[in-house]
Amino acid sequence: MNSPSEGADEVDLAALILFSDLARLDELSDGDEERPKRIRSALEALTILSEAGGGSLGMERVRLLEDALLAETLV
């Protein structure tokens, strides 16, 4: 990450990927084998957002999503 603008782009992209993962998770049925992969991907994106202070999502929503996604992995 060489410049602030590049960093901002990365946060945007992380949010973008997060949203695509969340949209897909909303569509997938409970037992679908794609779910764990999407959850993992979403959590990775949330990690990047979290380090950027939450990005456009805000830290509160980032934490809520992290908790909700984690909860699913614990079932």
Added chain:
Amino acid sequence: MIRRILEHPVREFSRRLFAADHLSVAELDQAAEAIGPTLPASISDVLPSKRLAGALKLGASEGVATRALAPGPISAPSLNAKLQRSVRRAGSYLAIAGLVPPPDRRALEETIDLVVAQAKANRHRLDVGQEILDFPRLDAFATMAESLFGHGSGADRVDEVRVVDWIPKGKKRRDVALHAFDRRGFHVLEAAFSKVGPGLLYIDCLRASHGRNCEELGLDFGGGKVPGRGNAALVGAGLEALLIHAVRHGVHTIATSPGSPMVASLYMKMGFTAPGSEAPFSRHRLEWLLEQFPVLREAIAGLNLVRKERNVQAQLEAGQTPSYLQKLELDNPEAVRQALSAFRLSRASVADVPKDVAARLVQAGHPAPKPNHAEWKKELPEDASNIRVLRAQACRSRGAVR
């Protein structure tokens, strides 16, 4: 990684579209196929592993990621139960991300079923040559217009709507136009509808704003970043009412012609077909989410240009007159679901439009807007037989709006 997207073939195809006099349908098909997988399926696909590892190694989220990736269960039953309830209550992960309102799915499905059944009946009536139902006229539009009350807050609320049935200059067909005014008297919404065929309702014009007169928002205004250019909540409420009421009056399809690829994209988010396309609506949910990101906006606009050109070329090659018409087919459940979800999303969006529009316009070097309600009152007097005037307070007192 950003460079990868910026160098995506969509840019090359956009350039060719602008430069070339003619591209064949086959070439345009090829373009659309190349543009399709613009986006990575997973963050791992675009982040080199070292960078990902670096991103994961810091901060409190390390534990979160590690636990998520670790095999086997983790003992946190009380947290687990609480959060599962939270997810169920919100209805979806996107809802938690603030992108979708907690949906009342049963009500949504009931509305979809009702609209689709009525639209199918309307189309069937036409197919078998039965008498066509009355097309929505002035009073039906006045009923729909009541949905415009109750949105926004403070001075931003719609206070009055004037509905007029008229024949515009230079046109033969009748239009019904809606004009909404906020509490300060700004003309915040203008919409015009006409009937262009049996069961086909056409949106001639639709524009909305916050805290300024919507007719001042022409493309030459140059204020793309000035708040108040649109009012998604108001448009969403109005179009939802239009969709639900129109099917009661013989309509099976709502159509419009987009003024630009971006407008086409907006309509496609709302369940409309691609411009000029005869193919049924297909979901564009991902594009809709992606539009929020400037880095991909150009790609989306380019993709819509390709679609438009492809449809026009296909029509020309089939010996038809090219048409940019976009259609919302109300007997297609997927299209209706997309439309209703989009309208409800617009109304519950977390990204609210700033209310200090006038101050920000002045800051941006534009003169402060002045309300023009008085002019419209003269133009559309309430004692005329072809005009209905609705006021928020009167509608609220008889329980028509919240």
